[in-house]
Amino acid sequence: MSQSCVRMEELDFFNFPEGFPPRRGGYGLIHVECGGGRAYPNSALVKFYAKLGLHRYNWLEGTNFELDSLMTFNIRSAASPYYITLVARLPSSGLQQIFQVLVEEERLGYLDLTCPISRPQATYQDRLVDWPSSIIPWLSYEIAFSDTKRFYMLNESELQCDWISLYVELAICTSHRKIKARDLSKFDLDIVQVAIESLDDKEPPSLMSRAAVIYIAYKDVVKSLRTGEPYHYQAVVRRVINEATGTLSIQGDCWIAAAATALADRGLRSSPTS
Template sequence: MEELDFFKSPDEFPPRRGGYGLVHVDCVGKRGYTNSALVNLYAKLGLHRYNWLEGTNFELDSIMKFNMRGAASPYYITLVACLPSSGLQQIFQVLVEEERLGILDLTCPISRPQGTESSKKESTPFLRPHSEPVSATHQDRLLGWTKSVIPWPSSEIGFSDTKRFYMLNESELQCDWISLYVELAICTSHRWFKARDLSNFELEIVQVAIESLHDKEPPSLKSKAAVIYIAYKDLAKARTGEPYHYQAVVRRVINEATGTLSIQGDCWIAAAATA
């Protein structure tokens, strides 16, 4: 049986009893469309996965189209990305799956240049082979994720244990994936945000600590299985007199056996801001 390409428009699918329940959205030339903020962030998450595995630096240029279902849904996104250093443009296909609604809980098993072949089950990476696959001693995803599952370290402990935590320096705080994780944590719990709302975000990353999920692997900026603790300010809220000190915890696992990126997390007003 021919493998279906869910990145196509549903009217290109061969008819089948029961249908697929997919909604197709063509984004070219449109200022707004369904779940525009989430789709933009999901597209960036897919490029983040590809860049991480391939050592590239593609950035999102525009969304061409996507297919989705209702409720917690897979998003099949076709996008245009570019390399800032050369201006090279490339069409990508990205699949991001929402595991739950109302909280950050996503998996990204596919992000590839259009036309790249892969196995039907995606059990064999379509990217170049990688050595040292991630250990299977931890789950890619945590069931029933809440911020209480991996809480913010107490003030008594803090991040003083340098064997347990890697503290990012000032230049490392500018990594674009850190802000991406925070924006995903915000927008997955506020699904009504529009793409234009993202441009109104004024987030200042204050502090980031990384904790490795591997007992034998010291934490680092490149930890493939880690918990990331992020302290940040929402400067837009600061101008309105609202609490603006926030914290976010994000659990990231990149499974090199399958190439799948799993990301879970949440954000909240820091306790110090409400004291």
């Protein structure tokens, strides 16, 4: 799918300096330069938002770009669009390419994002508004991990798919916004089981389902080693990719399992991942 179908009013927001364009009330964009050892706000979030943009591009274009480095980003206060300029690299050839990524935060404190733009530099809405924010459903083990007609269960090799971990990391960072980039080294997540439910009655659930709910059971290896107790977590992410526009929307949350000993226990929402 071509990446050239972009609203013209979005194009310049990647390059505006701080304070421009003007906004009602006198508030403009905050321009942030990355790299060079600089400290900057929401450093962990920006990294994962950049990866989300590359995930969207790779999905639509059949490529395998990986994040190499962040260059700049522009944001506003509170829930904000993030206009990110980054350098991506193809592992097979080492080819580097500058990308522009737009990730829009729909709400604070939840995983609720829209990514309408991810494209090589110089070369639009399906949102998920009907999901209650107070309770995100977790299906019981008997349903989610055994009903193979309704759900697609990832095999062991598929559990290593990079976007599975990305979705979990995004859920953690959007719920705990004070996490910094240096804290990411403390993440050691062991993806245990994943079930995918298709939202399209005509499309069987699969790893490539464009409209799906993804149920993820995982462990925090670092916390388990530090405390000697198992830490089992659950995450639910709902993903929609609009075929006509290429817009990617995801919503979700993660929390510690009500009982830390078994995936078979019913997933009652408890305290969030800490």
